[in-house]
Amino acid sequence: MHILLERPDRGVVRATWLDPSRFAEADAEPPAERSADIDLDDLPAFVEAQEAGDERPRWVWDDTSAWYPAFLAAGVRVERCVDLRLCHVILRNSTLTARTRLATAEPGPWDVALQPELEQSPTAHTALFDLEQPADALAAGRPSARTELLAQEEAIAASADPGRLRLLLAAESAGALIAAELQHAGLPYRADRHDELLTELLGPRPAYGRPAVLEALTRELREHLDAPDLNPDSPPEVLKALQRAGVMAVSTRSWELRKLEHPVIEPLLRYKKLSRLLTANGWAWLDAWIRDGRFRPDYIPGGVVTGRWATRGGGALQLPKQVRSAVVADPGWKLVVADAAQLEPRILTALSGDEAMAAAGRGKDLYEGIVASGAVDERAHAKVAMLGAMYGATTGESGRLMPRLTRAFPAAIRLVEDAARAGERGEKVTSRLGRSSPLPGPAWDAAQAAASGPDSTEADERRARSQARDWGRFTRNFVVQASAAEWALCWMAELRNRLTALVPGAVLTDAPHLVYFLHDEVIVHTPEQYAEEVVAAVHAAAGKAGRLLFGGFPVEFPVTAAVVDSYADAK
């Protein structure tokens, strides 16, 4: 049974029971079995009661991030949902639903991006269902959620592959639940350890100005370059000073500087590294983002066109390896750090059904398997060649290795090449489960039109060709990255279910629960006695994800799962 939640009026929530098996009967509206108006204050108890039944409902709402945090705050979890906003975006863009009513309709309220100021800032409100919450604002501007749900059902039923789309939408919606739970639980984070680390590398926290170590390095750089007022944080100043000192730098990028020979290079690189640590993850970051021993970033499911998540604030997806020793399990608890080994090349293998590459990845490191196949000489070459194939590298070592890779794994390479050609023609490409790439914008179209016009110049053609190649590299990568994101969502959703089952009825943070997600990596915080069961669940979930996406095709998706006290100990 679906239970749809809407807010027709302030202070009231309307719950409507809908039987999905009867959706096809209705023309305009799915038949409601019954409905009830619920006082906001009673809502968590209502939800909890429904979740306790024999058959758990699928909650349907406009926006998980607007509803679910308040339930979690009240100690209530839900098993599954439909996030209409996220699902709408997928169905609107997918090539699988291209000719459905939902996709061909004029843009409506569900196509408008959320206003950032409407987005919930979970730390900012305390009262349950504060009247200013976005659910209110959204409900005002949108047609009924019931109408939208029916439109989505109709689009799925009429699509080229309802099964895949249903899986994708379920996974996307599960991701939205998980994102809210991740933020609710938070990543266990030891501010004291982070501070020790900063003090060790930078010197004690200064009241103002640069920490001692950076100050000393600044003096050293100024002397080396004979530039007493040099601001080492200003790339143009540094570049000019280097050139005045006879260093033939073309930019101040670290990887460019590393190629140069000069006594100033080493301290300059050291300065840049430490300065980066200070500005990105220094004391200010600690003050802003670590509360009560937890790091709670905003996760944004579907925040990236490929279906990857984004985050807002705290740079959660860029947590540098340098500081991961501050991620520490609570006493009596462990972290299970799990990641999928060489996920994207394995996804490409499965997408293309490349038997040779599947064999190379069977039961071992995929890159070693490629070496063993004789295609390349060493693991590093296999890695750079595969990444190049998926990113569209044309030059350098990666470009040189491509012909050998193409000969050894023709199906896999053909798949990414086809995706690149489609992008160059301005077409969409589509992931395994049905997420499609956007079309290039008006500027791209204009550039292509200019190049094929009667009075086009050579510059027009060059620009058009270059932009076409750029878009081709995007679509080439899209099919792999988007499908990998789908695998990761299925993995995580399955893992969540298995974790929930380990300790039935437990409050989220009293039992094993997810605390971090990073594209192809998850961290579970678990009481020590469940650690081995969590490890087993991580592996089982990975197997399930592979079967869900690719059925019988024999590609393995091995995951590593380390039971550790600190994130830094996982690799």
Added chain:
DNA sequence: ACGAATTGCGCC
């Protein structure tokens, strides 16, 4: 003066 764009670097 202030917002937008650029530079550079962290993660996958």
Added chain:
DNA sequence: AGGGCGCAATTCGT
């Protein structure tokens, strides 16, 4: 001539 991001400091543009 390498895909996707977020963030901070500096510089650019008006």
